[in-house]
Amino acid sequence: MKTILFLILAVTFSFPSFAATKDFKGLFGSYRREKFTENEAHDSDWGVDLSLSTLLPVTSVVNSTATGGAGNPMRYSNFFNVEGSLLFSLAYHWQIYASVGHFSYDTRKENTNTNATNALFHQFEFEAIPVLLGTRYRFSVDDIVPYIGAGIGISSVRRKGSYDSGSLSNEEKNSVLTGQVQAGLEFYFSPRAGLRMEVAGYYFNCPAYTFAQGSDKSINPDMIYQSNIFSVRYASGLFFLF
Numbered sequence: 001m002k003t004i005l006f007l008i009l010a011v012t013f014s015f016p017s018f019a020a021t022k023d024f025k026g027l028f029g030s031y032r033r034e035k036f037t038e039n040e041a042h043d044s045d046w047g048v049d050l051s052l053s054t055l056l057p058v059t060s061v062v063n064s065t066a067t068g069g070a071g072n073p074m075r076y077s078n079f080f081n082v083e084g085s086l087l088f089s090l091a092y093h094w095q096i097y098a099s100v101g102h103f104s105y106d107t108r109k110e111n112t113n114t115n116a117t118n119a120l121f122h123q124f125e126f127e128a129i130p131v132l133l134g135t136r137y138r139f140s141v142d143d144i145v146p147y148i149g150a151g152i153g154i155s156s157v158r159r160k161g162s163y164d165s166g167s168l169s170n171e172e173k174n175s176v177l178t179g180q181v182q183a184g185l186e187f188y189f190s191p192r193a194g195l196r197m198e199v200a201g202y203y204f205n206c207p208a209y210t211f212a213q214g215s216d217k218s219i220n221p222d223m224i225y226q227s228n229i230f231s232v233r234y235a236s237g238l239f240f241l242f
Contacts, residue, residue: 038188041141047087049196051237055079055103058231062124062161063224066112066217071224074124077107083235095136099151103128108164113218119163122221128204130155130178138186145186152179155204161211161223170211172225177205184235192241204229 056079065071083101090096105126111119134151155178162169184198208227213220 037141038143038191038194039141039145040191041092042089043092045087045089045241047089047239047241049083049085049087049097049099049237049239051083051085051196051198051235053081053083053101053198053233053235053237055081055105055202055231055233057105057229059229060226061105061126061229062107062159062226064109064122064124064221065224066221068217068222071222074107074109074223077105079103079105079231079233081233083237087239087241092141093138095138095147095149097132097134097136097149097151099130099132099134101128101130103130109221111163111219111221113216119165119220121164122223123162123164124223125158125160125162127158128155128178130180130202132178132180134180134182136182143188145188147184147186149182150180151182152177154178157204157206159206159209159225161225163213163220168213168220170223172209174207176207179203186239194239196235196237196239198233198235200233200235202229202231202233204231 060073061077062074063071064074081101081103083099085097085099088096106124108121108123110121130153132151132153134149136147136149138145138147140146155176157174157176158171160169160171180200180202182198182200184196186194186196188194206227206229209225211223
């Protein structure tokens with residue numbers, strides 16, 4: 001009886017109509033699944049992008065010196081920033097973006113001549129709010145989309161030098177030309193949203209300025225705000241399409 005029942009089940013499940021209904025190639029065949037892509041690849045879309053990123057200086061942002069001359073870079077500094085973009089697609093592959101961000105940076109360095117009355121450190125702050133307009137070219141219509149882009153705009157830049165004791169300080173505010181080149185990946189996890197990972201190069205056309213206090217630079221070292229700052233930025237975030 002068991003043998004007869006096994007033969008009936010084997011014939012039933014190997015019948016061609018059953019295999020077609022269940023998307024099987026025979027009883028022991030492989031399962032067939034049609035390719036499904038989240039990216040709808042519309043010719044035009046509006047969207048927004050929200051990212052967190054880190055900006056790493058390639059050239060010095062500020063030098064300091066206790067002996068005169070060009071000085072040495074003040075190292076061990078960090079940039080942290082948040083960015084947002086408004087996006088518009090043209091014929092899908094071309095995407096126009098308008099972005100705004102907030103970059104902040106601070107560092108300090110120990111003075112060579114320190115005592116109870118002198119400052120122990122000289123300090124520097126950098127803050128920039130860039131507003132950029134640019135374009136990207138997207139290379140595929142799949143769920144993972146590589147792209148390259150470039151943008152240009154203006155940044156409101158604030159630079160401040162000070163010492164950790166006393167009230168000696170200097171603050172410079174400028175509106176400077178800013179440029180950006182970028183490359184990245186979009187990953188669609190739904191038809192109208194995804195993740196973005198991006199690396200970019202930034203250029204700030206800042207003017208040079210020297211903050212000097214007193215003749216004894218070992219007590220209050222000079223701080224030389226650098227011009228033409230180049231940086232590399234790494235970012236990741238979410239984008240949403242309307």
